[in-house]
Amino acid sequence: MGSEGVEVERPTRERAAIGEDGRSRDRTRPVVPDPLPMSVVDAHCHLDIADGEDGAWLSPAEAIKLAASVGVTRIVQIGCDLPGSAWAVEAATQYPNLIAGVSLHPNEAPKLKAAGELDSALAEIERLAQSSPKVRVIGETGLDYFRTGEDGRDAQHESFAAHIELAKRLDKTLMIHDRDAHDDILKILDREGVPDRLVMHCFSGDTEFARECVNRGAFLSFAGVITFKNANSLRNALAVTPLDRVLVETDAPYLTPSPHRGQPNASYLIPHTVRKMAGTLNISVAELCEALNRNADRAFGGTW
Secondary structure: OOOOOOOOOOOOEEOOOEOOOOOEOOOOOOOOOOOOOOOEEEEEEOOOEEOOOOOOOOOHHHHHHHHHHOOEEEEEEEOOOHHHHHHHHHHHHHOOOEEEEEOOOOOOHHHHHHOOOHHHHHHHHHHHHOOOOOEEEEEEEEEEOOOOOHHHHHHHHHHHHHHHHHHHHHOOEEEEEEEOOHHHHHHHHHHHOOOOOEEEOOOOOOHHHHHHHHHOOEEEEEOHHHHOOOOHHHHHHHHOOOHHHEEEOOOEOOOOOOOOOOOOOOHHHHHHHHHHHHHHHOOOHHHHHHHHHHHHHHHOOOOO
């Protein structure tokens, strides 16, 4: 049991074992890939989410050990709601390899607003953000127009603006979730003012959007999607991103890279993504690893 009553030995929630297509997902654990030649950081992970409802789960200790065995020596653990954010803070306190992000995911905002609880939830995020020096990130926040309809957009905009203000006031890194909302992400960032450190989590835009984000000082974090056969637009976006603005992430247990797409993701699978990224950038894996590690220190306010 953690210092605030949070148990990091148990997940906060489970991912559905049945996919959106109505079929059972392949939930066998992928084999461990060949290690990277140099260490890198998983810039976005959800260690608190189990992959399925039957209790199958990589504990933080197991996940960290497996990741380190392939060169993923540091992890940014992201909370998306109040339980997950409290879990992230406690896990980062217990494990030196972790730092924490705290937030209300954009899809949480409309539900909280409808219940009259958005303001109090944001106040709790602010408290958690100040509860430990291991909390380096405000996020993932942002906009999601895929799962939330137009009637929930005002609440998402309100929550996003509040997270931006908090990141600026507390000098934390702002991490953005952007799904089908590129234009409004930029519009709200420009209106509220861009924090000193900004990360576009699971970057999903084209070359034009990549340039717009970089022009605002953002780091672009690429997930396993970039290994998919149909992700040419995303690879083109990576190709125009300056090397000193590139990060890599898992978003585990989601977005597993090829050749294990559809199976449970974890930080130890990052080598597949890094090798694909290096090929896209036409540089060596070692050169990319060095840049990724250096960029993570800059993106998240120093080493840990």
